Amino acid sequence: MILITGATGTTGREVVAELRRLGARDVRALVRDPARADFIREAGFEAVAGDFEKPETLGPALEGVERALLLTPPTPDTVTHQREFILAAAAAGVRHVVKLSAVGADADAPEGFGKWHGQSENLLKSSGLKWTILRPNFFMQNLLGQAGQIASTGSIFQPVGDARASFIDARDIAAVAARTLTEDGHEGQTYVLTGPEALSYHEVAAKLSEATGRSINYVPISPEQFRAGALGAGLPEWLVSALERLNEIFAAGHAAGVTDAVRRVGQTEPTPFDQFARDHAAAFKGE
Ligand SMILES: NC(=O)c1ccc[n+]([C@@H]2O[C@H](COP(=O)([O-])OP(=O)(O)OC[C@H]3O[C@@H](n4cnc5c(N)ncnc54)[C@H](OP(=O)(O)O)[C@@H]3O)[C@@H](O)[C@H]2O)c1
Secondary structure, eight states: OEEESSTTSHHHHHHHHHHHHTTOOSEEEEESOGGGOHHHHHTTOEEEEOBTTBGGGHHHHHTTOSEEEEOOOSSTTHHHHHHHHHHHHHHHTOOEEEEEOOTTOOTTSSTTHHHHHHHHHHHHHTSSSEEEEEEEOOBGGGGGGGHHHHHHHSEEEESOTTOEEOOBOHHHHHHHHHHHHHSSSOTTEEEEEOOSSOEEHHHHHHHHHHHHTSOOEEEEOOHHHHHHHHHHTTOOHHHHHHHHHHHHHHHTTTTOOOOSHHHHHHOSOOOOHHHHHHHTHHHHTTO
């Protein structure tokens, strides 16, 4: 039995689709709200109620599970969520946990997603469980969160200057996750997952213009403008700080590396940004 967590999210939905495509059997998804799990049942998989905030729900969900995907939501409780799951997995006799981490994960990094994932990676590695770590770069899908604003203003506002990042499509992360959950040979491996090319936001804007037939440009902003805008839009302080840390990594060029892990492990060609832009052109046009 394979257990998927985060199954209703951006990556998890694609993992469900990919496992179905690979013909995987005996798949269970942990969901907070079983009413939102129709697509899981339609894939021929089982949905079980569970919540990282209620650790007592994790043990029953893990009963009979051999391999699990540990995918937690982006919150400052990441380490607590991951610790509870790792403890429950070890207690349930799970053999192998595949953890969705993040590029640059480092327990010694300043407070933020990189630190929380680095600390969680260390917990998993010292748990006695077999492990695989997936460290994806910035998701292309993050841009969908700004699609309304991009459509209405014709602009992308980011505080990263001319720096480049090798954005990855969540579908490609899912391809790798599904392979590591269904094949042997990935235990003890850390895979850094990237898209096929590193792009600046100038290039992203040009590709979105091409896909939408509209003029979209990139407006570099200062870190101070980013903070004021994010707080003004209602984002909580912890998230603004965590995003600032990610912006620093991006602006310093540390997210520009390109790896072949999607092709090698996921056995698929990494999705170019042009394709992503075409697939989501309607959203970037505000339709
Ligand atoms: N975005 C990026 O650029 C990026 C880059 C590298 C790494 N990451 C990492 O990727 C992860 C997020 O992946 P994603 O964007 O695919 O996720 P997502 O779309 O934010 O979805 C989060 C998932 O977690 C579930 N969830 C939320 N709270 C829960 C709880 N208390 N108990 C159980 N499940 C809960 C959600 O279920 P509901 O439907 O019930 O809400 C949903 O399925 C984070 O760990 C983040 O640090 C992101």
